[in-house]
Amino acid sequence: MVGSSAMVGWINKHGHTKIKQFYLKGKKQSEVIAGKGELPLNTVSPAVATNGAEIYLAFQLKTEIPYGKQPILLAFSTKTPQNHHLSNHDDRTSIIFDFSSVAGPQDPASDGLIQMRRNHGIVGIIGWGLILPVGAIVARYLRHKDPLWFYLHSVIQFVGFAFTLGTVLLGIQLYNNMHAHIPAHRGIGIFVLVLTILQILAFFLRPNKDSKYRNLWNLYHSWSGRMALFFASLNIVLGMQAAGAGSDWKIGYGFLVSIIIIAIVVLEVLAYLKRSEKRSLHASFQMDSVPDPSFPNNFSKVSNVPIQAQAGYGI
Template sequence: MAKLRSWTQIWRSIVGMCILNFVLNFKIVTSADDTGSNSIVSEGDCKNTNYQIFLPPPYQNISSTICKPVWHSYELRYTKTGDTTTIILSAPYTVGWVGIGFSRDGMMAGSSAMVGWVNKHGHAKVKQFYLRGRRQSEVIVDKGELPLNNVPAAVATNGAEIYVAFQLQATTPFGKQPILLAFSTKRPLNHHLSKHEDKTAVIFDFSSGSTGPVSNWLIQIRKSHGIVGVLGWGLILPVGAIIARYFRHKDPLWFYLHSVIQFVGFAFGLATVLLGLQLYRSVHVHIPAHRGIGIFVLVLSILQILAFFLRPDKDSKFRNIWNLYHSWFGRMALFFAALNIVLGMRAAGAGNGWKISYGFLVSIILVAVIVLEVMAYLKRSQKRSLPHTFQMDPVGEANFPTNLAKGTCPFPLFHTTSSVY
């Protein structure tokens, strides 16, 4: 019995020690969790900066934020409270301006941005800008589509960094959002932004705090819109026009080649317009000149297709009018198509690869046209300078003698008598 009692006491001691150890560990873990939940900022890979010291209220009263590095030394902090999303962007700063834009497709045109700077008098400024286009005149101050609430945006500097803080009010939670980041070392003059010195676009996921490159189906459609447009209006249709002008001596081969090539080019042009309309419906990018010229060129192309089916016969009195209409409408379509390709590249911020490639293509076509035009001119000049070695009177205008006696010949050389034979 004594041995059994001793084993019972040992067992109780072991169980008690385990329970005590569990309770102590639970208290330690709970204390650590409480300490973590009360921390000011969940910094992650960001710098541990107490921005509450220099930012005005209500931004200094935010209990916690999520922070993620987004570009170089740029850091994006945000927090959600109901329908309100508070965003704080920090970036290196000495002079100039720093901006963060919200885009539908990662493009500058059509986006809205918050831009902060410190003027030459040391006063911090922050404004919303609507980026209607790429030109300076198309960057409009105090306009934009950001759902700002009534809390004023704020800008502050801390050492060699600037902080741009603002709040967005939206009933729909922010998810994956294309973000534009840019800066310039020149201060805005009368609220006119100078051209950025560097920029980037990323996809920021406000639901998870992750970032990634801008790569979605809208970007693919935009790229396809450009490629198909350059191939159709910049290559195929000009080649078809060259065949019709300089290879008519290869009849009827030139006609069949011209017809087939122009139909293929028209299909490419139609696909370009359809892709452009899909982009417009999806992102509502405001590029009226590019859109209007594209529709105008499509109308000219449709008229050219109709001209093919309404072509009069060669001996028709309307054939000359049709020839003038067909040739000049075609030239107008090619000219405005080339102009629209340039406008599209400018609006999309195309890189040097696009510009060099299209410039090379246009140069090749222009050189080919010049060479063929010179050859055609020389050939026409050569035909006009040929000597008239043999002149015949037109039929019905020969002056034959009428006073000859019957049975005589007007040409003595060929005159014969019966004595010869």
């Protein structure tokens, strides 16, 4: 890189985009000179465009001879330049760009990464956004269908866990290939994965129904599951923002979340009405089963007969 020129773009702390040419005279920070370089820019002003976590640099070069195929070094840093002083890059890669090609370079590896990122999002939404919430709904609102609810809940959650593992594996591959710096998305993903593994272990270590620890296990299992679903949904949103997902992704996931919330509200209302009906029937049954403590009106007539008979028997 020493002796070359570079176009550098960034977003400052105020959210404004900047782009400037630098001459890389040496490897020291003082030898990287801003506003200098050997790239022959034309009269069109360079520009910076952003799309989520992606940043694009646009500039035009003027030349009388075609460049043909040229190597280009791409590098990025997570630190914003201070007073046009560049920091050391976090990662870099190189490509061969054919300037004589109208359609631009064909990079199968780049297309593969884009497809892998898309698959990461799809598998995550299906697993965490659909399958696992349905399994939780079955466990809460189908308890009266014992043991059907238990088998359904177990099968659905194990399928969801398989999708979770697929999401994590795709995420690891993306990180190894792209080195994307998304600490919040990655950290929450690891936390949710740990909660999921603990849920699977809890399934195999659950105590018997008559155990004194069963209520504590039920409390832990239900609330840790809810926590995992909450952070998973939050992580899906963070992932879409980091990837610069389009409106179709956001609308689709929002529609899915809305359907699940509406279903939960309807089922919760029906469950409440059913519990209220059972309580009213139970109270009515108790009122009907209590004997009337009042004496009959003809008690004196009934009681006179045995009294006279006893008196006559004594004569």
